[in-house]
Amino acid sequence: MELTGAQALLESLKKEGVEVIFGLPGGQTLPLYDALYSEKGLRHILVRHEQGAGHAADGYARATGKVGVCLATSGPGATNLVTAIANAHMDSIPMVAITGQVGTSFLGKDSFQEVDITGITLPITKHNYLVKSADQIPNIVKEAFYIASTGRPGPVLIDIPKNLQLTKIDFKYPESINMPAYKPTYHGHPKQIAAAAKLIDKAQKPMIYAGGGVISSDAAKELLELATKISSPVTTTLLGKGAFPETHPLSLGMLGMHGTVYANYAVTECDLLIAVGARFDDRVTGRIEHFAPKAKVIHIDIDPAEIGKNVSVDIPIVGDVKNVLCALNNHIKQKDSHSEWVAQVLAWKEKHPLCYKSNGGLKPQAVIEEIYRVTKGEAIIVTEVGQHQMWSAQYYKYTSPRTFISSGGLGTMGFGLPAAMGAQVGKPDKIVIDIAGDGSVQMNIQELNTMVNNKLPVIIAIMNNQYLGMVRQWQELLHGRRYSHVDLDDNPDFVKIAEAYGAQAFRVEKFEDVEKAMKKAIAKRDGPTVIEFIVEREENVFPFVSPGQAINEMLVD
Amino acid sequence: MKKHTIAVIVENRPGVLSRVSGLFSRRGYNIHSLAVGTTEDENLSRMTIVVEGDDDTLEQITKQLYKLIDVVRVYELSNISAVDRELVLIKVAANESTRSEIQQIVDIFRAKIVDLGENALIVEATGDSTKIDAIENMLKKYGIREMVRTGKVSLARSEETK
Numbered sequence A: 001m002e003l004t005g006a007q008a009l010l011e012s013l014k015k016e017g018v019e020v021i022f023g024l025p026g027g028q029t030l031p032l033y034d035a036l037y038s039e040k041g042l043r044h045i046l047v048r049h050e051q052g053a054g055h056a057a058d059g060y061a062r063a064t065g066k067v068g069v070c071l072a073t074s075g076p077g078a079t080n081l082v083t084a085i086a087n088a089h090m091d092s093i094p095m096v097a098i099t100g101q102v103g104t105s106f107l108g109k110d111s112f113q114e115v116d117i118t119g120i121t122l123p124i125t126k127h128n129y130l131v132k133s134a135d136q137i138p139n140i141v142k143e144a145f146y147i148a149s150t151g152r153p154g155p156v157l158i159d160i161p162k163n164l165q166l167t168k169i170d171f172k173y174p175e176s177i178n179m180p181a182y183k184p185t186y187h188g189h190p191k192q193i194a195a196a197a198k199l200i201d202k203a204q205k206p207m208i209y210a211g212g213g214v215i216s217s218d219a220a221k222e223l224l225e226l227a228t229k230i231s232s233p234v235t236t237t238l239l240g241k242g243a244f245p246e247t248h249p250l251s252l253g254m255l256g257m258h259g260t261v262y263a264n265y266a267v268t269e270c271d272l273l274i275a276v277g278a279r280f281d282d283r284v285t286g287r288i289e290h291f292a293p294k295a296k297v298i299h300i301d302i303d304p305a306e307i308g309k310n311v312s313v314d315i316p317i318v319g320d321v322k323n324v325l326c327a328l329n330n331h332i333k334q335k336d337s338h339s340e341w342v343a344q345v346l347a348w349k350e351k352h353p354l355c356y357k358s359n360g361g362l363k364p365q366a367v368i369e370e371i372y373r374v375t376k377g378e379a380i381i382v383t384e385v386g387q388h389q390m391w392s393a394q395y396y397k398y399t400s401p402r403t404f405i406s407s408g409g410l411g412t413m414g415f416g417l418p419a420a421m422g423a424q425v426g427k428p429d430k431i432v433i434d435i436a437g438d439g440s441v442q443m444n445i446q447e448l449n450t451m452v453n454n455k456l457p458v459i460i461a462i463m464n465n466q467y468l469g470m471v472r473q474w475q476e477l478l479h480g481r482r483y484s485h486v487d488l489d490d491n492p493d494f495v496k497i498a499e500a501y502g503a504q505a506f507r508v509e510k511f512e513d514v515e516k517a518m519k520k521a522i523a524k525r526d527g528p529t530v531i532e533f534i535v536e537r538e539e540n541v542f543p544f545v546s547p548g549q550a551i552n553e554m555l556v557d
Numbered sequence B: 001m002k003k004h005t006i007a008v009i010v011e012n013r014p015g016v017l018s019r020v021s022g023l024f025s026r027r028g029y030n031i032h033s034l035a036v037g038t039t040e041d042e043n044l045s046r047m048t049i050v051v052e053g054d055d056d057t058l059e060q061i062t063k064q065l066y067k068l069i070d071v072v073r074v075y076e077l078s079n080i081s082a083v084d085r086e087l088v089l090i091k092v093a094a095n096e097s098t099r100s101e102i103q104q105i106v107d108i109f110r111a112k113i114v115d116l117g118e119n120a121l122i123v124e125a126t127g128d129s130t131k132i133d134a135i136e137n138m139l140k141k142y143g144i145r146e147m148v149r150t151g152k153v154s155l156a157r158s159e160e161t162k
């Protein structure tokens, strides 16, 4: 079949099962957009800023488990994708980013809208390609999707010079992959699994620490089996939320800097830490020498480079989390209920619950609890970055994978709104809520327009504290209340902005009105709703482990 | 700090050198030398990299290298018996009175004078890095005008399995 490079790209995407592309055209993607003009098999969602396209592809991937695809022109279009690519890279999200590039004869000449996007994204992609001849396109697309979605997932970028988009090729989609150098390890070494099972059988105070790897490997069921089988409490990272039902008695919620007191105590006291698809990030471990000081450590991860990177490990198991947990569950003998240990942990849970004072104005924590109640815990919660993000992690209980979507590793303000858009595209029947801060929401607010145009019923719940709240909190607690450039009391009128974009919008100032507003928002299925919650300005996120402190040394109020 | 020699076999694709060197600088690993060349397989290149770091660092470097899609194989050569070679070209100041002294040094090191001028000559030497260090030291007092070392290349001896 003879096709242009542009047509070949679209055919290849369809062969990979792509249904939707988030993008915005420009000079160097004109041939691609010309091919899209008559393309019936692919949905293209026109964003208002390429960063929005990138985060939307990311949110789509997190909500569905499929590879997200975004498309931008060369130069500024490509550089606008950079934050979103870095974000996906830090959180190991499968994504394919496609960029137009100046024609091959213009390459390297500082041509109009030429940037070296493969060079720029080298450290923030799992791999990238500059297409050198049009007949490479099918093979490169095949490889890109394979790399993005296998092993430890991540973003892959394909940069396609304009003239190659126009070059005719004989299109044949490759059946198989030939990448001898790329071979992820999927099955844990039997010896390591046996050794781990032995340690588990001996443990008196086991503790499971689960991360995003459990979700990307679809291993929540196996994790639940392990935890119940060995009666081990489970704590998750921010990205691990949803990997273990937080309504389960053995769930200790999140650990680390803003983790629960009981999770941090339990990690500090346990004699065996089973790390599953997690990477011992500094926001989790606090002062590393004091992290799980009494524990032997089993570390299960598909990425060998994570093993021993931050902490030394007693039993490393490299492999796909689901496979490894399956094998481990079959090996473990013990039926010990660790009743003393579990009782101790439950006592901590009882004694130090997450809490906030309900004096004063509308509390953001209360709003989130109410959102949980109204949605019966069944919504997909997406967040921006800041205090509201941590409260969303603390006060909404997640019971299934892919229902909490947040920028973990990069901490990208402006992620939530476009990511929620992507999640809604992938999960049209779900209630998708972006819990936002008044600062963050302004970083990609233009995508409200995209949501309106595409009738996406995303709910944007702005916790308006008129501050860059998380930074203000650090300035309060660590810099003697010197509030330097964090005041947002000159925020625009969010209700008016939302309405100008064509969204439904309310302002809520009293707790009694939260439920009604949420119900109205949920009832609207043909477009977005913005709810501005005017919340207590100087509320802080607790517990709080100061950077560099041990995680059992928390400020609690 | 300990020096390690590693061989990195990579697929011969555009950008592979910057992927590898970028990884070292980004993660703060110190490259002492890096030599790249073709191999018996036209699709593969071989980089010989001398890095400084403790054993844990070396392990991380190896694992991070393996994460690069174009990296086929990484092995350490400092712990096994290997043949190491480096080539150096040294332009040394020389006049009639010093020329024969230099010639003697060159002979002892089984090096060669490959260019001769009125005021300088160029010495070529190959050997392991200690030998190259030694000849460089011996020639220093005559005045080294310019020098280039290729960086070490290394192959495991025949009886060592790769």
Ligand SMILES: Cc1ncc(C[n+]2csc(CCOP(=O)(O)OP(=O)(O)O)c2C)c(N)n1
Pocket: A384, A385, A386, A387, A388, A389, A411, A412, A413, A414, A436, A437, A438, A439, A440, A441, A463, A465, A467, A468, A469, A470, A471
């Ligand atoms: C793009 C970006 N710039 C700056 C920061 C640093 N930062 C982290 S949280 C925060 C404040 C966020 O304010 P807001 O969205 O209002 O959330 P709040 O903390 O008030 O809930 C800032 C500026 C960041 N994470 N991302």
Ligand SMILES: [Mg+2]
Pocket: A386, A437, A438, A439, A463, A464, A465, A466, A467, A468, A469
């Ligand atoms: Mg705020």
